[in-house]
Amino acid sequence: MNAPTKIGVFALGLVAAFGAAVGIGSAVGPIGAAGAASEHDAAPDGHSDTDASSGDVGGQGADSFPGGLMVSEQGYTLAVSQDDLPAGEAVSVGFRVLGPDGEPITEYDETHDKDLHLIVVRRDLSGFQHVHPELSDDGTWNTDVALTAGEWRMFADFAPAGHGDAIILGADVSVAGGYQPQTLPPAAATDDVDGYVVTLDGELIPGRESELTLSVSRDGQPVTDLQPYLAAYGHLVVLRDGDLAYLHVHPAGQPDDGVTEPGPGITFYATVPSVGEYRLFLDFQHDGVVRTAEFTALAEGGHGG
Numbered sequence: 001m002n003a004p005t006k007i008g009v010f011a012l013g014l015v016a017a018f019g020a021a022v023g024i025g026s027a028v029g030p031i032g033a034a035g036a037a038s039e040h041d042a043a044p045d046g047h048s049d050t051d052a053s054s055g056d057v058g059g060q061g062a063d064s065f066p067g068g069l070m071v072s073e074q075g076y077t078l079a080v081s082q083d084d085l086p087a088g089e090a091v092s093v094g095f096r097v098l099g100p101d102g103e104p105i106t107e108y109d110e111t112h113d114k115d116l117h118l119i120v121v122r123r124d125l126s127g128f129q130h131v132h133p134e135l136s137d138d139g140t141w142n143t144d145v146a147l148t149a150g151e152w153r154m155f156a157d158f159a160p161a162g163h164g165d166a167i168i169l170g171a172d173v174s175v176a177g178g179y180q181p182q183t184l185p186p187a188a189a190t191d192d193v194d195g196y197v198v199t200l201d202g203e204l205i206p207g208r209e210s211e212l213t214l215s216v217s218r219d220g221q222p223v224t225d226l227q228p229y230l231a232a233y234g235h236l237v238v239l240r241d242g243d244l245a246y247l248h249v250h251p252a253g254q255p256d257d258g259v260t261e262p263g264p265g266i267t268f269y270a271t272v273p274s275v276g277e278y279r280l281f282l283d284f285q286h287d288g289v290v291r292t293a294e295f296t297a298l299a300e301g302g303h304g305g
Contacts (some may be wrong), residue, residue, distance in 0.1 A: 003025050005193075031075075034084045034251055034254070037200070042173055043229045057224065060241075063084075063150070064231070065242070066172075066245035066246060066247065066273055067155075067167075067168030067245070067246045067247070068153075068155045068168045068169070068170035068244065068245065068246030069170060069243060069244075069245055069246075070169065070170065071169060071170065071171045072169070073167060073169060074163075074167060074170065075099065075100030075162065076097060076098065076099060076100070076105070076167055077097070077098040077169070078095060078097060078154070078156050078170070078171045079095060079096045079097070079098050080094075080095045080154065080171050080173060081093075081094035081095055081096075081140070082094070082173070083156060083171070083172065083173050083174065084173065084175075084176065085147060085152075085173055085174070085175050085176075086147075086175070086176065087147050087148055087149050087175050087176065087177045088146070088147060089146045090144040090145075090146065091144060091145055091146070091147045091175075092142065092143075092144055092146070092259065093120075093133075093142070093143055093145055093154070093156070093173075094138050094141065094142045095133075095140070095156065095171075096140050096141065097139070097156060097158060097160075098139075099160065103139075104138060104139025104140065105139060105160050105161075106135070106137070106138075106139045106163055107160070107161035108135075108158055108160060109159040109160070109161050109162070109163070110159075111157075111158070111159050111166055112230040112231045112232065112235075113230045113231050114132045114230060115135065115158065116132070116135070116141060116156060116157065116158040117134065117156075117157040117158070118130070118131050118132065118141070118143060118154065118155070118156055118157075119154070119155040119157065119237055119246070120145050120152060120153070120154050120155075121152065121153055121155075121239065121244070122148065122149075122151065122152050122153075122170075123149050123150065123152065123153060123172075123181045123244065124150065124181045124183075124184070125182075125184060125239060125241060125244075125279045126182045126187060127146070127147070127148060127152070128235065128237075128281045128292060128294065129145050129146065130235070130281070130283055130292070131143050131145060138155075138199045140258060141156075144202065147175045148175065148177070149175050149176060149177030149178055149179045149180075150174075150175055150177075150181065151172060151173075151174055151175075151179075152172065152173050152234045153170055153171075153172055153244050154170065154171050154172075154173060155168055155169070155170050155246050156168070156169050156170075168246055170244070170246065172287040184241055184277060184279070184296055185294075185295045185296050186296060187297055187298050188295065188296065188297075189195035189201070189267055189295075191293040191294055191295055193291050193292065193293050193294075194289075194291050194295045195216050195218055195219070195288070195293060196216055196217065196293070197216075197217050197218070198214055198215065198216050198217075198282060198284075199217070200212065200213075200214055200280070200291035200295050200297070201213045201214075201215065203297070203299075204270065204278060204297050204298070204299035205272075205299065205301060206272055206273065206274050206275050206299050206300075206301070207271070207273070209269050209270070209271050209272065210269070210270050210271065210272070211267060211268075211269055212236070212267070212268045212269075212270055213238070213265045213266065213267045213268075214234065214265070214266050214268070214284075214293070215263075215264045215265040215266075215280050216263055216264050216266075216284060216286070217264060218286075222263065222264035223263045223264050223286055224261070224262060224263045224264055225262055225286070226263040226264075226266070226284055226285065226286055227262070227285040227286060227287075227288070228255040228285070229283060229284065229285035229290055231254065231255070232251055232254065232255065233251060233255060233260065233262055233263065233266050233284065234251050234266035234268075234282055234283065234284045235283040236249045236251070236268050236270070236280060236281070236282050236283075236286075237280075237281045237282075237283075238247075238272065238278050238279070238280050238281075239278065240272070240273075240274070240276055240277075240278055241276060241277040241278065241279060242276065245273065247270060247272065249268045249269070249270050251266045251267055251268050252267045252268070252269060253262075253267075266282070266284065268295060272299045274299070275299050275300050275301075276298075276299055277296060277297070277298055277299075278296070278297050278298075278299060279294065279295070279296055279297075280294065280295040280296075280297055281293075282294075289302040
């Protein structure tokens with residue numbers, strides 16, 4: 001083979017290799033790529049979808065990147081005012097969400113009646129709190145939370161104005177004092193909270209959509225008059241033990257759709273990304289009070305990675 005021919009063959013080989021690489025990249029997508037569905041939008045089949053950053057809790061593949069593991073994503077950054085806090089029942093917490101230009105975000109698209117949802121939980125998955133801070137004119141969010149000694153994780157769940165999809169960012173804060181870690185409670189199908197019994201029916205299967213129904217009763221009678229809370233009859237946050245990967249799901253149906261009943265059962269559709277233990281936190285409202293039921297669930301089998 002003469003020199004010009006060799007050069008031509010080599011060039012064709014480079015083109016073919018480059019084309020294959022582009023094809024693979026298009027099929028797989030970038031690391032941590034966002035999916036198309038928004039966490040706070042209902043899917044056409046009535047199931048509730050999560051936002052792209054949280055992994056898909058409504059049908060997206062388990063290979064998507066779970067939410068809450070990064071402090072910065074898609075150009076947005078969670079900037080906590082103080083990463084070491086005192087212990088106390090009402091500790092002031094401040095933070096800002098910085099946009100791609102490095103400036104604090106001051107305009108948000110409302111999701112479930114709020115501009116931003118803040119989840120605070122200790123790294124041993126105790127002390128769960130779901131609160132809604134107040135936004136100052138300078139873009140600083142402030143709220144009070146109850147903190148005990150240990151390492152805590154803060155999750156900011158929000159949708160920047162005009163961005164389209166919700167984003168979930170996470171940051172750690174330390175609380176000084178004698179830390180006594182709690183063992184993860186064993187998996188159980190029921191939880192008692194303030195005289196209410198909440199029963200979990202369904203199982204988590206990695207990589208597949210799992211139907212979970214949480215039913216509320218009191219004094220042995222089903223509760224059939226649950227009250228809407230943040231435009232839903234229930235909110236479910238799922239956290240993976242170990243790295244606290246965050247999955248924020250919502251129930252199938254809405255209170256005003258003419259179909260969804262106000263209890264006793266609240267149905268969710270969730271897809272967890274891997275085998276392991278997960279902690280489930282259900283917020284529900286009855287008699288004007290919001291309560292939180294907590295469960296440990298084991299995901300095993302399936303095709304999760």
